[in-house]
Amino acid sequence: MNDVPSQPWSLMMRIYKEIIPNVHRELDLWREKAEHIPNEELRTQAIASINSKTFHCEGGSIYALLAMYPDRRKEIIEFIVAYQTISDYLDNLCDRSTSLDPEDFSLLHDSMRHALTPGVTLEKYYRLREEQDDGGYLHDLVLTCQKVLEKLPGxxxxxxxxxxxxxxxxxxxxxxxxxxxxxxxxxxxxxxxxxxxxxxxxxxxxxxxxxxxxxxxxxxxxxxxxxxxxxxxxxxxxxxxxxxxxxxxxxxxxxxxxxxxxxxxxxxxxxxxxxxxxxxxxxxxxxxxxxxxxxxxxxxxxxxxxxxxxxxxxxxxxxxxxxxxxxxxxxxxxxxxxxxxxxxxxxxxxxxxxx
Incomplete structure (x- = not known):
């Protein structure tokens, strides 16, 4: 069971002990996947989004402390890291984009909508841009989010x-x-x-x-x-x-x-x-x-x-x-x-x- 932290020191102790190690473990897995992305531009942006925005996942994963059970907390961190990694990756793709097409940006961000709906059919999210082969990286992120969500009782x-x-x-x-x-x-x-x-x-x-x-x-x-x-x-x-x-x-x-x-x-x-x-x-x-x-x-x-x-x-x-x-x-x-x-x-x- 879990007592949700209500004081600054108890919150920070739990962050250092539970949150940060698990976040870094998850990010290491995604970094390894990103390093094997075939397309150079997609690979560059995927790795950069993890290396430069780690604190986004660290901060977001604090919410896992609202989960009552240890196994659930690990699953919530798995979801948060995957979902935030999609967000940061797409932000990099759009910010440093070879495209300025709103339809392209919308299609990319359909992945964030689909990540929240287990069972929905995944799409070719890159089909409106030149760079397309990510070796399944974005699909894996979406499926990880779906996998966690479909098990949540609420x-x-x-x-x-x-x-x-x-x-x-x-x-x-x-x-x-x-x-x-x-x-x-x-x-x-x-x-x-x-x-x-x-x-x-x-x-x-x-x-x-x-x-x-x-x-x-x-x-x-x-x-x-x-x-x-x-x-x-x-x-x-x-x-x-x-x-x-x-x-x-x-x-x-x-x-x-x-x-x-x-x-x-x-x-x-x-x-x-x-x-x-x-x-x-x-x-x-x-x-x-x-x-x-x-x-x-x-x-x-x-x-x-x-x-x-x-x-x-x-x-x-x-x-x-x-x-x-x-x-x-x-x-x-x-x-x-x-x-x-x-x-x-x-x-x-x-x-x-x-x-």
Missing amino acids: FPQIHSGLIELAEHYCNLQIHKHVIHEERVPRLQRWFSENKKELPAMSWYEFSACAGSTLGIFCLVSYASNGEVDPEVVHKVKEGYFPWIQGLHIMMDYLIDQEEDKDGGDLNFCFYYESQDRMIDRLLHFFKMADRSAKDLPHSKFHTLITRGLLGIYSTDAKVKRQRDVQNVLKKLMRAGGMSAYYFYWNSWVYRKVKA
Whole structure:
């Protein structure tokens, strides 16, 4: 059985003891498969997505601690690593793409939809691009996700919620990777189609909320414990989308501003009219994420997640080069309190040891 961590130190102890070793074990298996991909470009992007984005799988797999039984926790980590690896791999393929075709991006991301529906027929996801032979790599990732999901006792209750969250994620990836002139108009049009169902926010904040997989991981973890009450599914879905997921991705864009400016990449923080406005909105996202966390089962665990996001992103090496970002993070850290500082120092030490 499992006691879900409710204190910063107990959470970090479990992460170091249970999560990180299992995540790295899974990633080693996928890296080995990636190294045998026949097509050079697909092989390059698959390996790069694992080597440069390991922390995505480490962070996402924390949700496995919501699973009550040890065997289930390992299965949940297997799912999370596979699903996040699909996400990171496709992000690399679209970001550094030989194609700017939204139909190609949509077909690639059908793999993320199919990964959430056991038994669905897999497709030739590369058929609209030049590079096609991955030696079965993407199919294996999808099948691994399906294999875990079909064994979860609560899967039938969460399936529609998973698809809804995945649909938002996939749409974002399609719209933000097309030719530069079309990106913002497509994202604005997409926002206008969803605006009536959202709390007050801008098109770029909505886009950020769609760009996280945390809500999916949370639902899958709860489904490992038995049938999931529809009210719990609703609260998780509404709590993570938009607020907790929005906080997650806005923190990511916050620290990437210099890099994205140099690379000419889309960054949702660029669209705030002033730094003061950006600070106000990020603080609002944090407060709403915190409020959402308090409505969830294991509320203390989810509250720790919101503080962990502040602490972990604040220690990224990119922050040192950006004085304005440092000022924003200081205000967010103060709002997060002692738990956020605990995660900050823990993350700082972990990054030093890894380096």
